[in-house]
Amino acid sequence: MTKVLVSDPIDQAGIDILSQVAQVDVRTGLPPEELKAIIGDYDALMIRSGTTVTAEIIEAADKLRIIGRAGVGVDNVDVPAATKRGVLVVNSPEGNTIAAAEQALALMLALSRHVPHAHASTMAGGWDRKKYVGNELYKKKLGVVGLGKIGSHVARVAKAMGMDVMAYDPYVSAERAQQMQVRLLPLPALFAEADFVSLHLPRTPDTENLVNAELLKTMKSTARIVNCARGGIIDEAALAEAVENGTIGGAALDVYAKEPLEAGSPLRQVKERLILTPHLGASTEEAQENVAIDVAEQIRDVLLGLPARSAVNIPGLNAEVMEQLKPHLQLAETLGQLLSQLAGGPISELEVRLQGDFAAHPAQPLVVAALKGLLSTALGDSINYVNASLEAKERGIHVLEVKDDASRDFAGGSLQLSCRNSQASHSVTGAVFAEGELRITTIDEFPVNVAPSRHMLFTRHRDMPGIIGQLGSLLGEHNVNIASMQVGRRIVRGDAVMVLSLDDPIPPSLLVSVHAINGIQEAHPVTL
Numbered sequence: 001m002t003k004v005l006v007s008d009p010i011d012q013a014g015i016d017i018l019s020q021v022a023q024v025d026v027r028t029g030l031p032p033e034e035l036k037a038i039i040g041d042y043d044a045l046m047i048r049s050g051t052t053v054t055a056e057i058i059e060a061a062d063k064l065r066i067i068g069r070a071g072v073g074v075d076n077v078d079v080p081a082a083t084k085r086g087v088l089v090v091n092s093p094e095g096n097t098i099a100a101a102e103q104a105l106a107l108m109l110a111l112s113r114h115v116p117h118a119h120a121s122t123m124a125g126g127w128d129r130k131k132y133v134g135n136e137l138y139k140k141k142l143g144v145v146g147l148g149k150i151g152s153h154v155a156r157v158a159k160a161m162g163m164d165v166m167a168y169d170p171y172v173s174a175e176r177a178q179q180m181q182v183r184l185l186p187l188p189a190l191f192a193e194a195d196f197v198s199l200h201l202p203r204t205p206d207t208e209n210l211v212n213a214e215l216l217k218t219m220k221s222t223a224r225i226v227n228c229a230r231g232g233i234i235d236e237a238a239l240a241e242a243v244e245n246g247t248i249g250g251a252a253l254d255v256y257a258k259e260p261l262e263a264g265s266p267l268r269q270v271k272e273r274l275i276l277t278p279h280l281g282a283s284t285e286e287a288q289e290n291v292a293i294d295v296a297e298q299i300r301d302v303l304l305g306l307p308a309r310s311a312v313n314i315p316g317l318n319a320e321v322m323e324q325l326k327p328h329l330q331l332a333e334t335l336g337q338l339l340s341q342l343a344g345g346p347i348s349e350l351e352v353r354l355q356g357d358f359a360a361h362p363a364q365p366l367v368v369a370a371l372k373g374l375l376s377t378a379l380g381d382s383i384n385y386v387n388a389s390l391e392a393k394e395r396g397i398h399v400l401e402v403k404d405d406a407s408r409d410f411a412g413g414s415l416q417l418s419c420r421n422s423q424a425s426h427s428v429t430g431a432v433f434a435e436g437e438l439r440i441t442t443i444d445e446f447p448v449n450v451a452p453s454r455h456m457l458f459t460r461h462r463d464m465p466g467i468i469g470q471l472g473s474l475l476g477e478h479n480v481n482i483a484s485m486q487v488g489r490r491i492v493r494g495d496a497v498m499v500l501s502l503d504d505p506i507p508p509s510l511l512v513s514v515h516a517i518n519g520i521q522e523a524h525p526v527t528l
């Protein structure tokens, strides 16, 4: 029975989808040791930010095929460790965009009008209209750091509220910023000019402690900062001090370096002009339904053997590409399997050549598929689209991609894989014919025209009378049925190849006899 573990609170809509294909166990708040102890039973894991998926947990996850993050940030998942184990990581890149953006806007308004403190004071019996005089956002300068999906929505709404919006994002083009009518500024200039700063960038080694004591000192003493992105981007002790000392006008945080926020955090000591919420950015009914459906559908699809649409660790290979290129990927994988069995040993270089109309396809997915095929001979089921590139790199396989749209052998083009190792080099070419039918069209530059089949035998031999008959009789004597046979040669009585599709595998003892036939130079049994 396929089993899915849901280890954080997920909307019921997601559980319902997963239940169509698997037994779903919801166990939230598991301590790491307990998660490690049970993860080996599960085919899929669905999480939010509450579960940390370490390399140790992935190591214990013998059956795990997919980790679904019902949200955006995957910084709580050791993605390289998952990739190494061939575990797909998916997320919901857009399901909570609006929720997180609205949380940032809510905090900006709440900060500028002292909403939480005024509320607490009123509830406590007070009526303090003077203390809580605030500021308007209208005509104030907002600096958005990270102009991605959430940052862009914040910028759009802030502009509608009459704010002057600037942004810092090293990966956003001047054209995009212009389109959004946002000024792009370097980070120090943005911090120096801003009345409000809102952070919307991921936490990475580059962004850790990006907002430190030094940068805070460059802000206006009235400026306020909002972080609904990730903890650890702001130095929390420095921020607490800056708010307390009046270096800046205030701050509102939804995310923390360590969650839940520790009881002894200096942030908890700040009494005024600081608003803290417990990571609520994505916590709207709408966003929770969106992300749960988005991610549960992907887990369901992957468990059914279908591609996922938002895979984090197979860039360029989303569901749309997989669907469009299905037969082409199948061809690349089959040729990879074939090539590795012809080579019969470690390979140091693989050339993937997209010829004719094939060159119009993106190369990367086809390279990944070829590597998966190539490595599956040695690594079996443990190799997949997730870890194929990494495994190839670790085995020192140098990959060359070539696009040659001038070569016009077939309508639709062809794909050629060539490999080299210390002893020899081999090449195979294939094409996708009408109705998605796959054909092997050359082997070691000899022209053939064969549909791949489960069991095959490839020989290199001298083109001379009697060889085909001898081989046919030999296989017949051993009850190996030949489904089809083809010979390819470049010159009469020169070197030739023979391709046999067989109904049964060739036993090793029979292979010895095949090799013994006079004129046969090489014989490679192939299983696809």
Ligand SMILES: NC(=O)C1=CN([C@@H]2O[C@H](COP(=O)(O)OP(=O)(O)OC[C@H]3O[C@@H](n4cnc5c(N)ncnc54)[C@H](O)[C@@H]3O)[C@@H](O)[C@H]2O)C=CC1
Pocket (backbone or CB within 6 Å): 071, 072, 073, 074, 093, 096, 097, 100, 145, 146, 147, 148, 149, 150, 151, 168, 169, 170, 171, 172, 200, 201, 202, 203, 206, 207, 228, 229, 230, 254, 255, 279, 280, 281, 282, 283
């Ligand atoms: N508080 C919450 O509950 C939620 C928090 N988030 C967090 O919000 C953040 C943004 O999410 P999205 O907008 O969906 O992501 P996104 O990928 O659409 O945007 C991130 C932007 O940050 C930019 N960026 C990367 N490194 C940068 C750097 N060093 N300096 C400035 N900009 C940089 C990227 O170019 C990109 O434009 C993520 O960290 C995500 O985890 C997302 C949803 C909910």
Ligand SMILES: O=C(O)C(=O)COP(=O)(O)O
Pocket (backbone or CB within 6 Å): 048, 049, 050, 070, 071, 072, 073, 074, 096, 279, 280, 281, 282, 283
């Ligand atoms: O989607 C994200 O990146 C979030 O931070 C949301 O986290 P959550 O799912 O609410 O634990």
